[in-house]
Amino acid sequence: MARNKIQFQKGMSLVEFFQRYGQEGQCRDQFFKWRWPNGFECPLCCCREYCTLKTRELYQCNRCHHQTSLTSGTILEASKLPFTIWFLGMFLMTQTKNGISAMELSRQLGVSYNAAWRLKHKLMQVMKERDDSRPLQGHVQLDDAYWGGEKHGGKRGRGSANKHPF
Ligand SMILES: [Zn+2]
Numbered sequence: 001m002a003r004n005k006i007q008f009q010k011g012m013s014l015v016e017f018f019q020r021y022g023q024e025g026q027c028r029d030q031f032f033k034w035r036w037p038n039g040f041e042c043p044l045c046c047c048r049e050y051c052t053l054k055t056r057e058l059y060q061c062n063r064c065h066h067q068t069s070l071t072s073g074t075i076l077e078a079s080k081l082p083f084t085i086w087f088l089g090m091f092l093m094t095q096t097k098n099g100i101s102a103m104e105l106s107r108q109l110g111v112s113y114n115a116a117w118r119l120k121h122k123l124m125q126v127m128k129e130r131d132d133s134r135p136l137q138g139h140v141q142l143d144d145a146y147w148g149g150e151k152h153g154g155k156r157g158r159g160s161a162n163k164h165p166f
Helices: 014-021 024-035 083-095 102-109 113-128
Strands: 050-053 058-061 067-069 146-148 163-165
Touching (some): 014 024, 024 083, 083 113, 102 113
Antiparallel strands (some): 050 058, 058 067
């Protein structure tokens, strides 16, 4: 599966992040490129011709008229959170080596603890399983991130046996 370049490089400043992904439309366009790196493709008949309905909420295939949303089949499906919150969540989760707690995410994103917890765990799942073939997973790449490390004892940092690079 085609891989995109790393989107949230280490060292991208918060200012740069908001310039590139601060608005819903910017995130939506980026998500479209992650999902359909070679342009839209109908999930049913693979037709590439489409039109958009309801202010780009739905994509309708010109051949079989199947309608799909940008998020269907991805971890963002059925989420009430805007793209901007997901993108900021991804950014925050990739900026710290030791991870970010759901409580801190909740505070930074301005969403409920439960919403932050779900977002975090969905993102952690695709980070872990990014080699699977589900839509978002092949397209999100993270640089030098580590998962785990809650256990006490042993080495600290990236050499720790408790941490799993992904
Ligand atoms: Zn179709």
